[in-house]
Amino acid sequence: LRLGFTQQDGQWQATFGAPNTRDLLWIHELDSIERLPELADEAQRSLDLKNGPLLRALLVNLPQGEQRLLLVIHHLAVDGVSWRVLLEDLQQAYVALTKGQLVALAAKTTSLKHWAEQLQQYATGETLTAERDYWLHALQGTDQPLPRDKPEGSMRNRDAAHASSWLSKDLTHKLLKVAPAAYRTQVNDLLLTALAQVLCEWSQQPSVLIQLEGHGREDLFDDTDLSRTVGWFSSLFPVRLTPQIAPGASLCGIKEQLRAVPSKGIGYGVLRHLGEPSFKQQLAALPQARVTFNYLGQFGGSFNEQQGALFVPSADKTGTALCEDGPLGNWLSLNGQVFDGQLQLDWSFSREVYHASTIDTLARRYEQALTTLIDHCTAGHQGVTPSDFPLARLTQTQLDGLPIAAGEIEDIYPLSPMQQGMLFHSLFDEGAGNYINQMRVSISGLDVPRFHNAWQSAVNNHEVLRSCFVSQSEQSLQVVQRQVTLPFVELDARDKPQNWLDDWAQADRQQGFDLAHGPLLRLAVVRTGDDAWQLVYTSHHILMDGWSSSRLLGEVLQRYSGETPPKQAGRYRDYIQWLQDQDADVSERFWTAELAELDEPTRLLQAFKTSTDQQGYGDYIQLIDADGTRRLSEFAREQHVTLNTLVQSAWLLLLQRYTGQSSVTFGATVAGRPAELPGVEEQLGLFINTLPVIASPRSEQTVGDWVQQVQAKNIALREHEHTPLYDIQRWARNSGEALFDNILVFENYPVSEALQRAPDGLTFSDLRNQEQAHYPLTLVVEANDVLSVRFSYDRQHFSAEGILQLAAHFDHLLQSLSTSATARLGELTLPTAWTQSVQHYPTGQCAHQRIETQAERTPLAIAMTFAGEQLSYQQLNSRANQLAHKLREQGVGPDVRVGLAAERSLDMIVGMLAILKAGGAYVPLDPDYPQDRLSFLMHDSGIELLLTQAHLLGQLPIPAHVQKLDLADALDGYSTENPVNQTSPDNLAYVIYTSGSTGKPKGTLLAHHNLMRLFAATDDWFTFNEKDVWTLFHSFAFDFSVWEIFGALLHGGRLVIVPREVTRSPEEFHALLVEQQVTVLNQTPSAFKQLMRVACDSPVPMSLEKVIFGGEALDVA
CATH class of the missing domain: 3.30.559.30 (Nonribosomal peptide synthetase, condensation domain)
Structure with a gap:
């Protein structure tokens, strides 16, 4: 607003003057509003292009306390966007001053001077040089002039006349809010399509050349922000528009013609006025547009008194803004805006060239053409065009050939390199299961409807989860659908056969996905108990990587908790765009x-x-x-x-x-x-x-x-x-x-950590993933x-x-x-x-260390179950750690023997592991043993401390010197972290006594290396793994129990502790094996024989994969 303009050697230069508010505001008292035009004319004439000011403010006080404020700014210093900024700043400053506050306006953005300097460099850059052919092609062949009633008539400002086109508020609302959705257009597309139809019908030409005025504040440079810069940035550029007969085809065609204009047309003006002289001459020699069109947008909201606006437009005359002898801007100039909810379009023309009736007729035809377009778009018609999906680079014919309805498409873009590879291998070998991922996890405390809604909300939020993959003209594309319903089923497996869920999950994975029809993920929530479910989440790897999967689960749990995740900063299409730019x-x-x-x-x-x-x-x-x-x-x-x-x-x-x-x-x-x-x-x-x-x-x-x-x-x-x-x-x-x-993947996206952040009352355990690449x-x-x-x-x-x-x-x-x-x-x-044994059981490692490792690797996997209770590896390890720390306080360390007298329970295994972690050796004392045997074992073993259960204290013959510790004692104050290991492989692990059938029982002392070697020597025979389910059938004071307990825990399997009464009933034991889907059974031959009698009579098969015999001779016959 402090600019001054001078001309030197035929070139205009702009300079900034020093701040000076002197005489910018004129204040006048008028008795009658009739004198207002005279003052307005004087204010208009007061602007000085060379010395300033370019701004004049006229405040007029009228009778009855009315006021009028006229703001006059030379167009060289202001445009439509600038008016919005100035009015906002004026109102903000005025309100602050009336409240006695300091004026604090929004921060300045890039200066007009810096923008002009950048355009000078841009004029000779590679980007703009590449636009030359476009502008030459756009203007050639458009030399047919528009009709004129009086071709020789003058074109001065004094000759200006006006006509108007209007839309009702209802039609304007449809134009602004409803019609653009049909063909994904902008308001300008509809306005220009109607104009092109009217002008081509009038001129009897297939196309018309129109000069468009844009705001010119284009995003050309990374370090530029013009959002609040005041100045004249408007751009003028020609565009050739060719309408069609059908409304939809016409709108789509002109939409594409407008989208083809590079950088919203700003390059034309730069080339025309700042480019190389020879090319400037080429452009000047080409046909010129004789119609100028400018849509200024919506202004009503800026002047809404109910919303606190201080400035409301007045219908009073604002004076003569243009020199009467100056030339009109063009043969026809159309300026449109929406004010107070209505579209107004002003047609400016020379009365010496056109009869008023001619332009009035055009204005009425324009209203009709625009109404027809609006009615067509709001009647349910839909369509997409290539410019809607610029990354895909499709033709209209290719778009029309897609197997998805236009209204269902949100976006289309190419695949990333990895997606292309996965698509090829998925289609090449469809039945192999490559890149079909499946996650299974046990859940308790689940609100299924809330869980379902959380997942659906996440799918709605991420376009990549709504993608499917199609081929068009040998090009693979991903199509983002506007809406998809996540396949989510609820199943009940409580009365199903033992292997039903495993078989169902395997069949679900083998089903795969039709990549051309999304969504490419599905969920099943399977009820396995009164408060137990299993989630089966199957998806195609082509959608996302492991890091994304972890974030998705985290978001689902946030939504399940009622939280709103932060808005994402970008979309996957941004990455595809980035790839294309490389x-x-x-x-x-x-x-x-x-x-x-x-x-x-x-x-x-x-x-x-x-x-x-x-x-x-x-x-x-x-x-x-x-x-x-x-x-x-x-x-x-x-x-x-x-x-x-x-x-x-x-x-x-x-x-x-x-x-x-x-x-x-x-x-x-x-x-x-x-x-x-x-x-x-x-x-x-x-x-x-x-x-x-x-x-x-x-x-x-x-x-x-x-x-x-x-x-x-x-x-x-x-x-x-x-x-x-x-x-x-x-x-x-x-x-x-x-x-x-072969490929090597270094993962850093722990899904289990995301699940561990579940809200209170919701717990996840026994996480299992199945993934498969084609390598x-x-x-x-x-x-x-x-x-x-x-x-x-x-x-x-x-x-x-x-x-x-x-x-x-x-x-x-x-x-x-x-x-x-x-x-x-x-x-x-x-x-x-x-040997596998050396590898699988690292030298120097003790059993409890290996279990700690397993807890780190699969914290949510179920370690053991008993009578409807269960502990995950993380829970087992944490509870054992707390007890181990307490045991160390009691003096337990390497080779210290600790008695363990407990009935079958989860606490029994926790106590056993805690003793090992503390460095001690456990001495198992079965409470069912006779009193004299228990008394002998307690004295002979030399225990100083006994871990037991409170209800057993009255029946155990505990020596007076032995300290007693209840397994159920609170451990809240003790750390859940692993104790520092003090045990070597040569230290004692446990002491198990013989039956004493030939005399007194003898204690067998086993070191840690003996325990580890037991499995190392036989591991390649059995290849146990984390999917195995074991039973603890025998008394933990019987040496066979060592194989059962540690066989499960050292391999990451699940240990089912068999209740004592069940061990005595082959029928109940068989039912337990079926229910728990036990895969590894350790039995004496005689016990197994009884079990087989029951199994042969049962119609329900067991899941047994391995049976290990011990304890007595096996008759293979």
């Missing part, structure tokens, strides 16, 4: 250099040469205990590399040893979330990508140099981790074939306190024995790497002999 040539140069090191693809499965008839995938989980994990982490920190780098370094070495190739590669799954995308860490979608890590480890290389090299590769790869794997394979020298047959071998690494490596392998190519050997060698190399940074890689040898 320079493929830069990535190709990087990967071509990387691939030059690789002589041939790395085929690990060729080293095994195994081909079997077995189908499906197997899993083997490798665990590195807390101490080993800590050593690896410390070594990584010392070398300034990540634990992921250390794991990759060991895997590359192993691949080289197995394949014999000097250069090797594997697929590394990377997070793929670009840091420059706002809110990318909170977004849901499939961001991960799988890329080759290529290296050539040398035998003379030190470990330190090697891990640094792998780290450097990972860092360099981050700049290009978005590159599609199929492009990388195409750039390789192997005709596009796969570069590797023959996938390594999934999870690094918490314990490092776990899951080997998921195709049974057709890898045997279980081969995977065990591979895992053993991998562990050996990984541990060897962390031994010495100065060691040479050639010195790291693989053991020539190996």
